[in-house]
Amino acid sequence: MYRYIATDVDGTMLDSRHQLNSAALNTALSQLQQQNVSWIVASGDSYRFLKKCFAPCPLIDTFISINGALIVQKGQVVFERTHAKSQVNELIKAVNALPVTPDVILLTGWNHTWGTRISDLKAWPFGINIDFVDDLTQVDDKIYNVNPIWLNHQVTPDQIRGFAQQMIERYPVYATYSGFGCMDVLPLGVNKAAGLKELIINDDHDQLKSVVAFGDSSNDRQMLQEAGLGVAMKNASPDILKLANRITSYDNDHDGVLREVQSIFNLS
Incomplete structure (x- = not known):
């Protein structure tokens, strides 16, 4: 049973105009909440950018930012690693x-x-x-x-x-x-999969097997490989398309993530 959804942002949640379909996302989040499924944003973007981007979606409160170098949950830093x-x-x-x-x-x-x-x-x-x-x-x-x-x-x-x-x-x-x-x-040691482990390893003995992960580029590789279900965007780079368990039917300009989530979790 999948308990978490982890999604990249650029090229995945955002369309080619860098826009988020927040209305459709909020509808999905409300239904997922009833199934006790949590949505985690996992991006190379800064926390400041992600907080602003997802401000219309208050049910999202967990951010693996900067590819896992800074993790913030409910406004609190739970992990960070910086360069000297x-x-x-x-x-x-x-x-x-x-x-x-x-x-x-x-x-x-x-x-x-x-x-x-x-x-x-x-x-x-x-x-x-x-x-x-x-x-x-x-x-x-x-x-x-x-x-x-x-x-x-x-x-x-x-x-x-x-x-x-x-x-x-x-x-x-x-x-x-x-x-x-x-x-x-x-x-060293920072990537999105490592960030997910920092968040959920304590209550998930199968590590990341309860995660459905979505991504489109090379910085999503470990996350998609280690997730229970690694889903590549239709518009993903060739290396990501090759390693994914599944590929979305639609690209990021046509709500590819949300359509796939609706299918996986039987949302209306």
Whole structure:
């Protein structure tokens, strides 16, 4: 019996315009509550962004943010893991030295997302607020994620996966392609599956077998592999489509998650 639903956000819950169908989600949440099924958001996005995004859905109160580096439940931090300050500066230098220099580098902190300045803000595709600074090494904050981004499709997902592997081989970190030209460089041991275990291992002796997980990109890999039912979005990347137990019939622009949840849990 499935007791939890864990969903990615970008490319999964949000459509291509970065919009959430909150009305339909709230209807599903009310019915799931009657079945004692909890909905967990598991995303590479910052907690600040997720809290704002899901504000219209008060029944969602558990967020695995920044791919598991910061977990917040009912407004309380239940787990966090940050980079050491000295390592942040090393990682900034390392990503700037990659074969293709990123257009922008973000640092995800507690209250802010910091970024290097970019020349063309119109090219910025993400609905998050950035504090642009001239020198990221001077940022004084807890840093959960070093996030280089390549805009305008100048590098392929496979190239970014290769860059991520280089980072893993050189530093004590976990790095992954997270979609939309992004790479996340996270503290070692951080991923969405590990985040789920932090939340539910104490009351689920089968670990993640009671979880239905949805995702579309490489940073969802462990979560989909370890969940009782790993569901790839119809629009997912090829590596995720290959490993999933199931693929949604509809993509993220057509409520793919909600339609699949209705089918799995027999919602009206």
